[in-house]
Amino acid sequence: MFIETHLATHDEYVLRSLLRLNYIAVVSLVRVKGMGGDFLILRKIRGLRRRVPFAVAFIEGNNRYMLNKYITNDNIDVVTILPGSEYPSRRQLSIIEDEGKYVELVALPFIRRGLIGDLSKVALDIMDYSTKAVLTLGIESINDVKNPIDLVNLMTLLTGDKGYWIKAIKDNPLSLIVDAIYKSGVCI
Numbered sequence: 001m002f003i004e005t006h007l008a009t010h011d012e013y014v015l016r017s018l019l020r021l022n023y024i025a026v027v028s029l030v031r032v033k034g035m036g037g038d039f040l041i042l043r044k045i046r047g048l049r050r051r052v053p054f055a056v057a058f059i060e061g062n063n064r065y066m067l068n069k070y071i072t073n074d075n076i077d078v079v080t081i082l083p084g085s086e087y088p089s090r091r092q093l094s095i096i097e098d099e100g101k102y103v104e105l106v107a108l109p110f111i112r113r114g115l116i117g118d119l120s121k122v123a124l125d126i127m128d129y130s131t132k133a134v135l136t137l138g139i140e141s142i143n144d145v146k147n148p149i150d151l152v153n154l155m156t157l158l159t160g161d162k163g164y165w166i167k168a169i170k171d172n173p174l175s176l177i178v179d180a181i182y183k184s185g186v187c188i
Helices: 012-020 064-070 090-098 107-112 116-129 148-159 162-170 172-184
Strands: 002-007 023-028 040-046 055-060 078-081 102-106 133-136
Touching (some): 002 102, 002 172, 040 172, 055 064, 064 090, 090 116, 102 107, 102 116, 102 172, 107 116, 107 148, 116 148, 133 148, 133 162, 133 172, 148 162, 162 172
Parallel strands (some): 002 023, 023 040, 040 055, 078 102, 102 133
């Protein structure tokens, strides 16, 4: 069972493909009305969470100054790392770990831009400083739907540790969602 934590589309074909690949839930970047069916679809909102049930609040980790402002904020559930000019420092990753927050590495934007070296460097830093890493595809279209095990194999080639990335794609996303729901005060 898998969970996509960075879904940017609600195309019917994408959702069906995810179901066939054994996904059980998705976290959406856009507001969804009347969708669901076989999926638990949560909303992912940037910055502070304001009484939105089933929301996962995130801040992008590509601006170290902004990250410093939000890194200890209790309302932020996850720091999302996308390609950019900066990435969280090792010290910031250590603080994120101490605060009990998750670090989400969105892989496909790095691959699309040919930034495999950046992906490898960030992944190695995350491995050294975080036990709560979430590895996600970052699906924007049907072309982005891949088997998550293929992503684990790529990360294993880049970092040499398969077990870490299996946990980051199978166990940690579920823990992130459970923690976000619990913090929202919503019981299932």
